Structure formats: structure tokens, C-alpha cells
Amino acid sequence: MPDAVLDTASSFLRSFIRPARILVAVSGGSDSKGLLVALHAGLQAEEHRGLSLVACTVDHALRPGSASEAEAVAAFCAGLGVAHRVYRWEGDKPRSGIQAAARTRRYALLCEAADELGADCIATGHTLDDQYETIAMRSLRDAEGQGAAGMAATMLYGRRLWVMRPFLKLRRGDIRAFLEARGIGWIDDPSNANHEFERVRVRTRLATGELPALSPGGRKRAAAAARSAAFIERHIRVCEGLAAEVSARQAGNVDDPDWRRALLSVAAVLGGRDHLPARATIERLSAFLRSGEPGRLTAGRVVFDRRASGLYLYREARSLPALAIAPAARGVWDGRFAVTSKGPALTVAAAGASGAWAQRLIDAGLPAGVAKRAALVAPRIMPADIAGEASAEVECHIALFDTFLPGFDRIMADAIAVLFGRDRYPASPVRDVLTEMVG
Ligand SMILES: Nc1ncnc2c1ncn2[C@@H]1O[C@H](COP(=O)(O)OP(=O)(O)OP(=O)(O)O)[C@@H](O)[C@H]1O
Structure with missing residues (x-):
């Protein structure tokens, strides 16, 4: 009987367009353990020249028992013959926003582990269940272009390491059945039952209620990002990384979503922000730009300075740090x-x-x-x-993309990098929606 989990792992391995050592991020939970087992089996079953696996567990040291759980993953990897490291989050932990802080630290530590083990990319066990939760959570916020959008199948971390989510279209239940069929257990993180966390509340709601509609696929989003990139190349000039200039005629074209996203993305970079403004701010800004009236409006730390000669953007001169x-x-x-x-x-x-x-x-x-x-x-x-x-x-610095760059935004991110006098971002090691668009 065909196995969706093994098939998904094999087609992921076949999608590599260059040799790579893949660091599997294994928490010890079912999804990442299933990913490790399936990738290992895929490499055993078929020759994939130049591909190999290593693994890492981050011990967040947030609850008793986390160190021994990490050791259990180490022992499991040793059994498979996969080199594995445990990286521990040392030092003081923040009191609030612990999940976000843990995520930031986790990626930094995974990156260190990849360097130590000579890995070129990272694979995580995110599933379709995670995707539904992410979409449900993001739709509660109101950010432009991100609202209903889910996680990307690939993401560039820190301008240099691609993080891939090969199981993003698989259900968690299938992965668990795959492990159970092989008699392999996993760890259930007790924080997954802690209703203080928004993700846990959303998960509980989704288990009984309706699933949110999936956002447009990577191909559609990459095509939209490519249209935004073309707008950027044609209509925006950036001087010294400090100010952008747009022709007066183009400035008012805010009803085109691809142009709006292009303009807002460049504005976010000029403002040193890693996200686009909230919807209410965008609406205020759109009304101002649509009116065509000269004047200045500040949105997301950036002044939109409209004159007869054009629209100019620069960071507002407030709250500048040392x-x-x-x-x-x-x-x-x-x-x-x-x-x-x-x-x-x-x-x-x-x-x-x-x-x-x-x-x-x-x-x-x-x-x-x-x-x-x-x-x-x-x-x-x-x-x-x-x-x-x-x-x-x-x-x-391009705060919008330098830490996390979703794979389908790469064409737009490259156009912005060029505007700000930087090199393009490195391409992903796997064939993806962009391979046919940009090569
Ligand atoms: N402690 C850990 N050590 C190693 N990898 C981990 C750890 N925690 C999570 N991961 C990796 O991240 C994947 C997703 O885990 P989880 O859903 O808990 O993280 P998340 O914070 O929602 O993810 P994201 O980083 O995309 O926000 C796991 O399948 C695993 O690959």
C-alpha cells in the first residue's frame, strides 16, 4: 500500500537540485520524529547522490525533564546512525512572550548546529495541522498581505540557511499512524495542552470546528511577489538607503494590491520594520495617496511626503536609538x-x-x-x-526579509535588495515555485 509519509519524504529528497547535508530539527514530537524516520528511510531505499542527514534538538530548558527528552532523541538518532547534537537555551528566560522568544532562540541555535555539523539547510516537521493553526491565528490579526496567508514551504533564515517544511501538506494523524506502524513512540510536550498559549486554544477550537480555508498556494503568491518586484524595478528609486522616490502618477495607484505591497514593503525597510503596517494604517495611507493632494503623512515610522514632483518616503525623525x-x-x-x-x-x-x-x-x-x-x-x-x-x-539592513524570508517572496526581496545596494538572496537548494520563474 502506498504510504503518503514515505512518498512525501522521497519526493522531497528528489527535489534537491544540488548536493546537501540536511539538518533535521527534531523536537522529539511525532511530526519531527516522523520526518527524520521517513527521510532516513528514503535515503536507504533509493540512491540520492550527495544528500545526507544530521539532526539537532534544542533543549529550551523551560521545564524539568527537557534535558532527558533531548537525550532520548540523541539515543534514537544514534540508533539510526545519524549524527545529532543537543543545543541548550542557557540563561534567563523572558516572563512574557515565551513562545516567540523560544522560537527566535531555537532558530539561532539550529543555525549554530548546522554550522557545526556542516549542514547546508534545515528541515522541520511542520504539518498541515500547523498550517491551519497559523492561518487561523493570522486571520485574527490584520496585517496586509499576511492575513490569510499561511506558512511557506521554504524559508530563508538569516540570509543564508534555507529552512524547509516537507510535511506541510500532510496531516499529523498520518504521521502518527506511520510511526505507530513501526512501533516508534514520541514525546507529547505538555505545553501543547496549556491553554495560556494562543496556538493551543486555536488547536482545540479547530479540532471540533470548521477548518479555515487554505491560503493561495506558493505558485500564486510567488507570481504576485514577482509582479510587485516588477513594480519596484520600474517605479521606485532608493537613495543611500535613506529615501525612496516614486513618480507622482504611480503614487496614487494604491488600489492595485501588488503595487500597494511593493510600496509598503519598501516603506517597511526604510522604517527598519520586519512587518507591514496594520490594515487600519494602510487604509489611512491609501486614502491620503488616492487623494493626490500634496502633504505629509506618517505611517509605520515612515513619512510619506507627497509633492508635485513625486512621492518621497523616509523614516520619521523620532525615537532614533543609539x-x-x-x-x-x-x-x-x-x-x-x-x-x-x-x-x-x-x-x-x-x-x-x-x-x-x-x-x-x-x-x-x-x-x-x-x-x-x-x-x-x-x-x-x-x-x-x-x-x-x-x-x-x-x-x-532589510528587516523585512533578513531574518525570515518566505520562499515565494524571494523575487520581490531580491528587487528590494538591489534597491538598497545589496546582493540578491541565495536561491533554495530544492526545486521550488521559483525555479521556473527565475532559474
Ligand atoms: N526543541 C526543538 N528542537 C528541535 N526542533 C524543534 C524543536 N521545537 C520545534 N522544532 C522544529 O520545529 C517544528 C515545528 O515545531 P512547532 O510547531 O513547535 O514550532 P513553531 O514555533 O510553531 O514553528 P515556527 O518556527 O514555524 O513558528 C518541529 O516539527 C521541529 O522540526
Whole structure:
């Protein structure tokens, strides 16, 4: 009898377009254990040249027993002959937002494990059940372009490691049946029954109620992102990573969702934000842009400055932080600029009224009034020690995509990277919806 779990694992392995060592993120729960077992079986059953597996368990150290559970996964991996590491979340844990903090830390630790084990990509055990929960949770929020959208099958983490979710179309029940048929057990995380967590409440509701409609597939979303990318290339110019310029005619075209997403994405990057504004803010902004009236409106930390000559976007000159950077270290200032010290310790703050920055922006062709305002939010890099000399490498940071980039947004993310003077993002190691679109 064909087995959906094994078939899914095998077609995932066949989708690789280059050799890879895959780090399987195994919590010890049914989904990730099923993924490990199925990928291992797939590699045994068929030759997949250049592919191999390693595994990692993150011990969040949030409850007693987590260390021994991680050790149980280690023993299971040893039985399969798969190299495995346990990475422990050391130090103080936040009191609120623990799940989000655990997720952030987990990805950072998985990335470290991938480096240590020489892995090129990560595979996680997310299932269709997780997808339903994510869609239900996101539809409660009201963010543009993300509302009803689910998780992507692939995601680039930290600009360099692709995270893949091969089981995203499988139901958890099928994976459990697959493990049960092989006499393999799994760990049930007690926090999965803790109703203080939104995901748990949503899961309980979905178990008895109606499932949410699945969002458009990756292909549709990639096509929309490609249309947004074309808009960006044609209509948006960014100067010094500080200000964007759009022709007056294009500016009012906010009823086109692909253009709106393009404009909002570029605005998010200029504002140092990793998300688009909420729907109410977008509606306010759309009304302003549609009116065609000159004037200024601030949305999501960004000033939309509409003049007869065009629409200009730049970060508002409020709540600008100061950042200390240790010798030879790297830091991200205001979510907008990555600064690496090439020598002594540094301090980064806003330039304030800086004639030099304003002149650079005027030379780039911006109106003097816009240049003066945008220069206020440029970075000023100073040595922490007055006597020292600042030596630094500065690069634009793209908060919207530099930590998590959904696979289907890559074409748009690349267009934005180019606008901000950066290299394109690396392509995924598997054949995906973009392979035929961008090669
Ligand atoms: N402690 C862990 N150690 C290793 N991998 C883990 C751990 N916890 C979760 N994972 C990986 O992440 C997958 C999804 O787990 P879970 O649904 O708990 O995470 P999530 O926080 O909802 O995921 P996401 O990172 O997409 O938000 C698991 O199938 C597994 O591959």
C-alpha cells in the first residue's frame, strides 16, 4: 500500500537540485520524529547522490525533564546512525512572550548546529495541522498581505540557511499512524495542552470546528511577489538607503494590491520594520495617496511626503536609538543599517542636521526639502573613545526579509535588495515555485 509519509519524504529528497547535508530539527514530537524516520528511510531505499542527514534538538530548558527528552532523541538518532547534537537555551528566560522568544532562540541555535555539523539547510516537521493553526491565528490579526496567508514551504533564515517544511501538506494523524506502524513512540510536550498559549486554544477550537480555508498556494503568491518586484524595478528609486522616490502618477495607484505591497514593503525597510503596517494604517495611507493632494503623512515610522514632483518616503525623525558596538563586532542600528567595527568600539546614532548627508541626497537628485529631512535619520558612526578613530563597514539592513524570508517572496526581496545596494538572496537548494520563474 502506498504510504503518503514515505512518498512525501522521497519526493522531497528528489527535489534537491544540488548536493546537501540536511539538518533535521527534531523536537522529539511525532511530526519531527516522523520526518527524520521517513527521510532516513528514503535515503536507504533509493540512491540520492550527495544528500545526507544530521539532526539537532534544542533543549529550551523551560521545564524539568527537557534535558532527558533531548537525550532520548540523541539515543534514537544514534540508533539510526545519524549524527545529532543537543543545543541548550542557557540563561534567563523572558516572563512574557515565551513562545516567540523560544522560537527566535531555537532558530539561532539550529543555525549554530548546522554550522557545526556542516549542514547546508534545515528541515522541520511542520504539518498541515500547523498550517491551519497559523492561518487561523493570522486571520485574527490584520496585517496586509499576511492575513490569510499561511506558512511557506521554504524559508530563508538569516540570509543564508534555507529552512524547509516537507510535511506541510500532510496531516499529523498520518504521521502518527506511520510511526505507530513501526512501533516508534514520541514525546507529547505538555505545553501543547496549556491553554495560556494562543496556538493551543486555536488547536482545540479547530479540532471540533470548521477548518479555515487554505491560503493561495506558493505558485500564486510567488507570481504576485514577482509582479510587485516588477513594480519596484520600474517605479521606485532608493537613495543611500535613506529615501525612496516614486513618480507622482504611480503614487496614487494604491488600489492595485501588488503595487500597494511593493510600496509598503519598501516603506517597511526604510522604517527598519520586519512587518507591514496594520490594515487600519494602510487604509489611512491609501486614502491620503488616492487623494493626490500634496502633504505629509506618517505611517509605520515612515513619512510619506507627497509633492508635485513625486512621492518621497523616509523614516520619521523620532525615537532614533543609539547603539554601542564592541571592537570588531557587528550590530544593527534602528533596524536599518548593519554596522561592523573594523577596529575600536563604536557608537551609532542619528546624524541629525548633517549638511554632508543632505548634499549627498541632493546630488542623488532629491528635492532639497526631502534631502534635508531624510539626512536627519542617517547613521552617524563615532568612536566610543573620543581619541579613537571610527573604522566601520556599513550595509543596509532589510528587516523585512533578513531574518525570515518566505520562499515565494524571494523575487520581490531580491528587487528590494538591489534597491538598497545589496546582493540578491541565495536561491533554495530544492526545486521550488521559483525555479521556473527565475532559474
Ligand atoms: N526543541 C526543538 N528542537 C528541535 N526542533 C524543534 C524543536 N521545537 C520545534 N522544532 C522544529 O520545529 C517544528 C515545528 O515545531 P512547532 O510547531 O513547535 O514550532 P513553531 O514555533 O510553531 O514553528 P515556527 O518556527 O514555524 O513558528 C518541529 O516539527 C521541529 O522540526
